[in-house]
Amino acid sequence: MATVLSLSGSPSATSRTARLLRHLDARLTAQGHEVIPLDVRTLPATALLGADFSHPAIVRAKALVEQADGVVVGTPVYKAAYSGLLKSLLDLLPQYALTGKTVLPLATGGSVAHVLAIDYALRPVLSSMGASHIVQGWFTLDKDITVEPDGGVRVAAGAAEALEQVVDQFSAALGPHPTVLAAAS
Numbered sequence: 001m002a003t004v005l006s007l008s009g010s011p012s013a014t015s016r017t018a019r020l021l022r023h024l025d026a027r028l029t030a031q032g033h034e035v036i037p038l039d040v041r042t043l044p045a046t047a048l049l050g051a052d053f054s055h056p057a058i059v060r061a062k063a064l065v066e067q068a069d070g071v072v073v074g075t076p077v078y079k080a081a082y083s084g085l086l087k088s089l090l091d092l093l094p095q096y097a098l099t100g101k102t103v104l105p106l107a108t109g110g111s112v113a114h115v116l117a118i119d120y121a122l123r124p125v126l127s128s129m130g131a132s133h134i135v136q137g138w139f140t141l142d143k144d145i146t147v148e149p150d151g152g153v154r155v156a157a158g159a160a161e162a163l164e165q166v167v168d169q170f171s172a173a174l175g176p177h178p179t180v181l182a183a184a185s
Contacts, residue, residue: 009040
């Protein structure tokens with residue numbers, strides 16, 4: 001199957017966003033994909049903020065993006081947009097780093113007022129980076145994500161079903177694209 005980079009743009013060590021991504025990673029792994037988690041907050045701040053393209057951690061992050069067939073991008077919504085931390089990493093990636101990749105944008109936030117952040121803030125930047133296919137994203141309310149004592153998460157029933165559906169659509173989209181097959185013939 002495919003290699004998937006699961007990218008969390010949350011600056012918080014106790015992030016619901018990151019924990020939700022790790023929960024969804026398990027579903028993708030069960031479907032046969034190799035999932036590589038990357039929490040942007042673990043990258044050195046000096047490298048991110050100083051735009052140190054040659055820093056080993058940034059070089060490694062670029063390599064992970066390059067090697068992935070698909071990328072799940074998760075972010076909390078702040079001020080109606082994706083996190084600045086996520087933006088810092090995206091700015092250090094090559095202009096067309098997502099060329100040929102299938103991308104699943106996910107966001108979390110405290111209010112349904114932020115639902116459109118995926119389509120109006122995150123999707124355009126992912127598209128400008130050359131993503132070949134951006135599947136339908138999903139916004140999950142913070143109140144629908146409960147962190148369990150073991151560090152796992154429980155997602156409210158309606159939100160869980162919707163997330164499973166978008167993850168399954170992403171998983172299916174990771175297969176060969178008809179246009180790629182036609183070009184190879």
